[in-house]
Amino acid sequence: xxxxxxxxxxxxxxPAPTNTTGAVAWLRDNLFSTPTNIALTLLSLWFLYKIIxxxxxxxxxxxxxxGKDRNECMAKxxxxxxxxxxxxxxxxxxxxxxxxxxxxxxxxFILLIAALVPVLWDKTPFRRHLIWFSIAYPFIAGWxxxxxxxxxxxxxxxxxxxxxxxxxxxxxxAFSLPIGILLALGRMSNLPIIRVFSxxxxxxxxxVPLITLLxxxxxxxxxxxxxxxxxxxxxxxxxxxxxxxxxYMAEVVRGGLQAIPKGQFEAAxxxxxxxxxxxxxxxxxxALKISIPGIVNSFIGLYKDxxxxxxxxxxxxxxxxxxSVATTEWGGLSTEIYVFVGIFFFISCFAMSRYSxxxxxxxxxxxxx
Amino acid sequence: xxxxxxxxxQRNLVSRLWNDKETRSVIIQIIAFAAIFGFxxxxxxxxxxxxxxxxKGFSFNFLFQPASYDINQALIEYDSRSSHLRATIVGVxxxxxxxxxxxxxxxxxxxxxxxxxxxxxxxxxxxxYVYIEYVRNxxxxxxxxxxxxxxVHSLPKPKQAISIGDAAFLTNRGLFSPKPLFEPxxxxxxxxxxxxxxxxxxxxxxxxxxxxxxGKQYPVFWISLAAIIGIPFLSYFxxxxxxxxxxxxLKGFNFKDGMVIRPEFxxxxxxxxxxxxAFIGEIVRAGILAVNYGQTEASSxxxxxxxxxxxxxxxxxxxxxxxxxxxxxxxNLTKNSSLAIAIGYMDIVATIGGISLNQTGREMECxxxxxxxxxxISLLISAFMNWYNKRIKLVER
Numbered sequence: 001x002x003x004x005x006x007x008x009x010x011x012x013x014x015p016a017p018t019n020t021t022g023a024v025a026w027l028r029d030n031l032f033s034t035p036t037n038i039a040l041t042l043l044s045l046w047f048l049y050k051i052i053x054x055x056x057x058x059x060x061x062x063x064x065x066x067g068k069d070r071n072e073c074m075a076k077x078x079x080x081x082x083x084x085x086x087x088x089x090x091x092x093x094x095x096x097x098x099x100x101x102x103x104x105x106x107x108x109f110i111l112l113i114a115a116l117v118p119v120l121w122d123k124t125p126f127r128r129h130l131i132w133f134s135i136a137y138p139f140i141a142g143w144x145x146x147x148x149x150x151x152x153x154x155x156x157x158x159x160x161x162x163x164x165x166x167x168x169x170x171x172x173x174a175f176s177l178p179i180g181i182l183l184a185l186g187r188m189s190n191l192p193i194i195r196v197f198s199x200x201x202x203x204x205x206x207x208v209p210l211i212t213l214l215x216x217x218x219x220x221x222x223x224x225x226x227x228x229x230x231x232x233x234x235x236x237x238x239x240x241x242x243x244x245x246x247x248y249m250a251e252v253v254r255g256g257l258q259a260i261p262k263g264q265f266e267a268a269x270x271x272x273x274x275x276x277x278x279x280x281x282x283x284x285x286x287a288l289k290i291s292i293p294g295i296v297n298s299f300i301g302l303y304k305d306x307x308x309x310x311x312x313x314x315x316x317x318x319x320x321x322x323x324s325v326a327t328t329e330w331g332g333l334s335t336e337i338y339v340f341v342g343i344f345f346f347i348s349c350f351a352m353s354r355y356s357x358x359x360x361x362x363x364x365x366x367x368x369x
Numbered sequence: 370x371x372x373x374x375x376x377x378x379q380r381n382l383v384s385r386l387w388n389d390k391e392t393r394s395v396i397i398q399i400i401a402f403a404a405i406f407g408f409x410x411x412x413x414x415x416x417x418x419x420x421x422x423x424x425k426g427f428s429f430n431f432l433f434q435p436a437s438y439d440i441n442q443a444l445i446e447y448d449s450r451s452s453h454l455r456a457t458i459v460g461v462x463x464x465x466x467x468x469x470x471x472x473x474x475x476x477x478x479x480x481x482x483x484x485x486x487x488x489x490x491x492x493x494x495x496x497x498y499v500y501i502e503y504v505r506n507x508x509x510x511x512x513x514x515x516x517x518x519x520x521v522h523s524l525p526k527p528k529q530a531i532s533i534g535d536a537a538f539l540t541n542r543g544l545f546s547p548k549p550l551f552e553p554x555x556x557x558x559x560x561x562x563x564x565x566x567x568x569x570x571x572x573x574x575x576x577x578x579x580x581x582x583x584g585k586q587y588p589v590f591w592i593s594l595a596a597i598i599g600i601p602f603l604s605y606f607x608x609x610x611x612x613x614x615x616x617x618x619l620k621g622f623n624f625k626d627g628m629v630i631r632p633e634f635x636x637x638x639x640x641x642x643x644x645x646x647a648f649i650g651e652i653v654r655a656g657i658l659a660v661n662y663g664q665t666e667a668s669s670x671x672x673x674x675x676x677x678x679x680x681x682x683x684x685x686x687x688x689x690x691x692x693x694x695x696x697x698x699x700x701n702l703t704k705n706s707s708l709a710i711a712i713g714y715m716d717i718v719a720t721i722g723g724i725s726l727n728q729t730g731r732e733m734e735c736x737x738x739x740x741x742x743x744x745x746i747s748l749l750i751s752a753f754m755n756w757y758n759k760r761i762k763l764v765e766r
Contacts, residue, residue, distance in 0.1 A: 219732040350502065
């Protein structure tokens with residue numbers, strides 16, 4: 001080992017000492033820096049050791065994937081039994097939608113993706129024109145799924161599974177946003193009657209659980225309709241879900257409206273703009289931009305809440321799952337079935353929440369410390 | 370040219386009124402009022418006509434008729450001969466019980482999760498992150514059904530009960546635990562406990578005033594501990610343990626005596642708390658991160674210890690950010706407790722909105738009661754949390 005001396009200014013670039021970079025340093029800084037930290041690390045590792053192997057065995061390695069029914073499946077393995085997924089996936093996806101007409105569900109799903117792209121991704125070519133298709137999508141999908149005008153009709157009692165979740169989600173999202181914006185504007189309005197009405201509406205729907213509103217829809221809403229008219233159950237549920245989520249949407253949008261400096265409203269007045277042009281051209285574009293992450297979060301909430309429809313007898317994936325638990329073939333597999341439905345919801349909701357984070361990052365223009 | 374400009378002011382009356390800001394707002398409001406009330410009147414009229422057509426009417430008399438169904442968890446005296454009104458009260462108590470128990474557990478777990486999520490330890494941090502993301506992105510109803518399913522399917526039958534020190538027994542029919550039977554002397558201990566709490570409240574106020582005025586500090590924590598726990602505990606033993614425990618025992622296919630906590634209650638309580646805790650964890654994390662790091666630095670520059678910094682500088686400021694979203698989580702938990710009906714826990718929705726409704730066929734009356742009850746509970750929670758929020762709010766000039 002020879003020590004070499006350098007003149008000032010002639011030092012070659014040397015790598016950092018090994019104990020301050022790389023895996024070892026990372027481990028030391030993040031896991032073993034203080035005695036408490038070491039204890040915490042060991043505790044966490046012990047916890048993972050207790051949980052992970054058992055869970056993986058049950059979920060993956062000891063699980064059975066084929067079999068006609070529960071007994072055949074359980075005989076093969078000690079772990080979970082996933083055979084019902086293969087046997088019943090069509091039920092989980094389409095519900096009781098007639099087999100010959102299922103292409104319509106598939107087509108509406110493909111169109112949904114096409115309609116979402118211009119909304120979610122702001123660099124889509126021709127976005128300005130494509131957005132009209134997105135606005136028209138709920139009506140096109142409604143026609144495709146329900147039929148009429150040349151297509152054979154399908155009753156809403158045959159809707160079910162994943163498709164039903166999407167129907168509730170898309171309808172709720174498409175209609176609750178405009179109603180929510182109107183309610184938020186109403187709540188901020190100078191006209192007392194409009195304001196009082198909006199506040200009452202919002203606070204009522206935010207004060208009661210969705211499940212009670214669904215009970216109202218299923219038991220008592222028909223009394224309020226003119227004698228002789230009947231609504232089908234899904235439509236009543238959709239109305240309630242939309243009103244419920246528009247109350248939450250209104251509060252999110254109100255947050256955005258309150259964040260707009262007063263000068264913007266005054267400037268709009270000074271330009272001689274009337275109320276609606278001022279809102280449309282100046283206030284709402286800014287307010288909605290701020291509230292986009294909140295809006296996406298309410299959408300996730302609405303999407304998750306859509307499972308509550310099983311309590312009044314509609315069969316979304318969870319409903320199909322519960323019905324499967326009650327059958328003789330698959331009885332007693334409740335854990336597997338709920339985990340399966342849970343994974344399905346986790347994937348879609350996690351994707352949405354990542355998207356919301358991405359938006360927040362994109363809209364964040366301040367300098368972080 | 371001059372002729373066109375001259376015609377402009379001569380517009381008709383309607384247009385002049387419409388262009389005047391004051392009158393226009395009055396007109397819009399009258400129209401809105403008429404439309405809303407017209408709509409409500411239309412619905413009420415439909416309801417009256419429809420109810421008459423099937424001969425039902427609208428009356429709350431059924432509330433005083435016997436309910437003739439059983440409720441498996443009733444904290445007040447109830448049997449199937451009790452009235453629907455009493456069934457409703459049992460339901461309300463059950464809802465409040467799950468709400469209070471859930472809020473307490475969710476807050477504790479949520480604060481732990483929030484702190485773990487901020488930990489510098491990478492593994493701990495990731496475990497908390499995975500837990501929060503998993504729980505938040507799965508509907509709460511699935512959590513409830515899953516936990517209930519696991520409890521009912523994986524816990525043993527009463528014959529093979531898991532014994533906890535031969536006093537409590539965990540089975541798929543619930544947790545059977547000893548039931549305290551209070552002897553008269555016990556009330557002295559209870560009175561001492563209440564006195565200790567009241568004393569502590571006043572003592573803390575006094576200690577704070579003394580410190581503000583003179584800078585002198587009392588050992589507040591130890592004195593409070595002695596007053597609330599120490600003295601009642603000592604007196605309990607001095608008075609010769611005035612509580613006897615009624616221990617459950619196996620008889621036939623089930624346990625007798627003792628106290629039972631039903632699997633429905635345990636499942637609902639755990640699922641709601643675990644679900645809400647994930648949201649509270651994120652709120653706590655955001656709240657602590659919202660306190661400028663300069664505050665911590667300034668505090669250590671003044672030579673204040675880490676623990677006191679956390680207590681006196683960081684947490685009071687973080688609470689201002691945490692409390693408003695925490696309120697809405699408490700409301701959500703209370704509202705989500707209505708999902709109890711999916712696993713058969715008898716809350717408001719399951720009693721008056723479920724069985725009573727089906728037995729009497731009085732949809733209108735029952736649903737009205739349910740909605741009003743939930744509105745009252747929501748308003749009370751909001752009012753309390755707003756009061757608390759006002760108390761800890763930043764006092765500005």
